[in-house]
Amino acid sequence: MKSSQEAYPDIRDAVRALCAEFPDEYHRKVDEERAYPDAFVQALTKAGWLAALVPQEWGGAGLGLAEASVIMEEINRSGGNSGACHGQMYNMGTLLRHGSQAQKERFLPRIASGEWRLQSMGVTEPSTGTDTTRIRTTAVKKGDRYVINGQKVWISRVQHSEWMILLARTTPLADVKKKTEGMSIFMVDLLEARRSGMTVRPIPNMVNHETNELFFENLEIPEENLIGQEGHGFKYILDGLNAERTLIAAECIGDGYWFIDRVTRYVKERVVFGRPIGQNQGVQFPIAEAYIEVEAANLMRWEACRLFDAHQACGPQANMAKYLAAKASWEAANACIQFHGGFGFANEYDVERKFRETRLYQVAPVSTNLILSYLAEHVLGLPKSY
Numbered sequence: 001m002k003s004s005q006e007a008y009p010d011i012r013d014a015v016r017a018l019c020a021e022f023p024d025e026y027h028r029k030v031d032e033e034r035a036y037p038d039a040f041v042q043a044l045t046k047a048g049w050l051a052a053l054v055p056q057e058w059g060g061a062g063l064g065l066a067e068a069s070v071i072m073e074e075i076n077r078s079g080g081n082s083g084a085c086h087g088q089m090y091n092m093g094t095l096l097r098h099g100s101q102a103q104k105e106r107f108l109p110r111i112a113s114g115e116w117r118l119q120s121m122g123v124t125e126p127s128t129g130t131d132t133t134r135i136r137t138t139a140v141k142k143g144d145r146y147v148i149n150g151q152k153v154w155i156s157r158v159q160h161s162e163w164m165i166l167l168a169r170t171t172p173l174a175d176v177k178k179k180t181e182g183m184s185i186f187m188v189d190l191l192e193a194r195r196s197g198m199t200v201r202p203i204p205n206m207v208n209h210e211t212n213e214l215f216f217e218n219l220e221i222p223e224e225n226l227i228g229q230e231g232h233g234f235k236y237i238l239d240g241l242n243a244e245r246t247l248i249a250a251e252c253i254g255d256g257y258w259f260i261d262r263v264t265r266y267v268k269e270r271v272v273f274g275r276p277i278g279q280n281q282g283v284q285f286p287i288a289e290a291y292i293e294v295e296a297a298n299l300m301r302w303e304a305c306r307l308f309d310a311h312q313a314c315g316p317q318a319n320m321a322k323y324l325a326a327k328a329s330w331e332a333a334n335a336c337i338q339f340h341g342g343f344g345f346a347n348e349y350d351v352e353r354k355f356r357e358t359r360l361y362q363v364a365p366v367s368t369n370l371i372l373s374y375l376a377e378h379v380l381g382l383p384k385s386y
Contacts, residue, residue, distance in 0.1 A: 007302070008070045015071055018047055019078035024350050027080055031208045031353050036160050041085045042114070044075075050085060051112035053092045058104060059112035065243055066305035069250035076254030079350060081357050083209050086251065087119035087157050090244035091165050094185060098228040098236045107163070107187070119161035120190070122152045122214060123237065130370055132167070132234065133179040137216060139168035139186065146170075146186065146226070148197070148219040154364070156211040158200055164188045166221075167237055170230050185233040187225040196220065207356050242314050244365050245322040246304040252325035253301060255358040256294035259332035262351065263287055263339050270339075277339065286335040293328035300324050316379050323371045326361040333358050 006012065022040045030037045044050050052068045054060020061067075068089050072082040088111070095107060095118070110116040128134045137150025148168055158164060164187075171182030194200060197219030200212050228236050264287060267278030277283050300321040307314035333355045337344035344351045362368055376382040 008067060011067055011070050012074055014047075015049060015074040016078060018043060018049075019075060019080060022078075022080065024079050028347060028350060028353065032347070034204075034208050036210055037080070037084050038160070040080065041160075044085060045114035048112075050088050050114075053089060053096065054108050054112045055096075058108035060108070064305065064309035065246060066302065066309060069247055069301060069305055072247050073250040073254035076251045077257050078254075079258060079354070081208075082247075082251045082254075083207075083357070083360075084157070084160075085119065086244075086247055087121060087161070088117060090240050090247055091118050091121050093239045093243045094165055094227060094236050095187075097239055098185070100227075102224075103187070103227065116162040117157075117160065118163045118165070119157035120155060120164035121240065122155050122164050122166040122188070124154050125151060126153045126213075130366060132237075133183075134173065135167065135169060135183065137166075137168045138172075139170050139184060139221070141170070141223070141230075142220075144223050145220045146223060148186075148216045148221060150216050152214040152216075154203070154211050155214050156209060158190060158212050158214065159202070159210055162190055164190055164193075165227075165237075165240070167233050170233075176231075180234045182231050183233040183237075184230045185227040185236050186221050187227065188219075188221060189225075193219055207360055209357075209360070238315070241365070242304070242308060242318040245318040246301060246308060246314075248361055248365060249297060249301045249304070249318075249321035249325035252322075252329035252358060252361050253294055253298050255329040255354060256290065256297070256325070256332040258354060259329070259336040259351075259358075260287060260291050260294065262349075263332075263336040266343075267339050283339055286331070286338070290328060290332035290335050293324070293331055297321065297324035297328045316375060319366070319371045319374055322361070322366070323368055326358075326368065329358045330362060 048061055049071050051060035052063040052071060056062040072086055075082045111118050123132060125135050125137060137152065139146040139148050166186045166188045167183055169182055170184040173179060176182040197217050199215040203211050203213060205211060267283050268276055270277050300317060304314050304317035304321045307317055337351050337355050340349060340351055343349050373385050377384050
């Protein structure tokens with residue numbers, strides 16, 4: 001089955017060829033062992049796919065978010081899980097758009113070559129959740145260094161990355177005119193941090209997704225690791241969040257097509273009461289409805305990418321793309337597991353694994369209710385609800 005919106009066929013063919021070297025059995029084994037798909041991520045890195053957004057002058061491909069989204073989509077559509085590596089894509093925007101020339105020269109060539117991974121972003125905290133302006137992690141300037149104290153939670157891929165982008169308060173909330181002011185972004189050397197002030201506590205979870213709670217106690221960061229101007233970090237991080245939501249939408253679209261491909265093939269072959277179950281409208285209609293929703297989400301994904309790559313405001317489109325795609329992939333997942341019957345719960349069919357993986361995106365990186373609240377207030381002009 002092909003989408004009606006299969007843009008960038010050359011990228012798709014190349015990524016699919018690489019993914020074919022890592023079949024269902026590989027991803028199933030990684031999931032069973034709760035391991036990190038290191039060989040797969042290394043192959044993506046070596047082929048240059050994770051450096052897609054890095055400009056050519058620093059060793060990357062110099063592509064846009066649209067092309068990056070296709071790479072993520074195809075990984076999921078091939079049965080993999082982009083959650084192991086998508087951080088490098090959306091974290092890149094903060095460095096590319098707001099880093100200094102010296103920072104770009106220092107980081108980007110090493111990231112493009114795979115020497116360094118920038119897979120992690122430290123924003124969320126236990127007491128604030130998505131109320132980012134109330135974060136309590138502080139960065140206090142002392143001489144030529146910043147001293148970090150605080151806590152973060154749900155910080156992914158820390159154990160498989162050399163660097164993390166960290167958001168911390170450099171000015172107390174009580175001392176700023178607007179609550180979005182007074183936060184700053186830092187590049188954190190994770191290997192050094194684990195030796196001198198950062199504690200990592202893994203969080204076992206439903207999905208094979210490496211995520212952690214972080215504790216900072218007098219962690220010192222050189223001032224040259226500050227990205228952009230002090231106090232402007234919230235504005236900088238929004239670029240990364242819009243890219244993240246758009247890429248997650250693409251991954252959900254990939255999942256949606258994977259589920260539709262699998263269930264369509266299965267219901268054609270599964271014969272009960274002397275006829276294929278796919279002949280029944282009660283089976284056909286949920287699959288057809290899921291396909292419609294995936295196709296519609298696909299269109300919003302392209303619109304979000306178009307605006308982002310043109311450096312235009314894309315918050316509503318990025319959020320709507322993520323909402324539509326997460327909903328569509330979940331509907332496709334439900335149809336797929338339902339019509340596989342008992343086999344849908346068997347590990348060997350991979351449906352239950354992908355079912356768990358795609359369910360995450362109803363909750364993260366931003367919940368569906370918060371997307372609705374954002375659109376109600378900022379697009380429809382309704383009173384602020386929280």
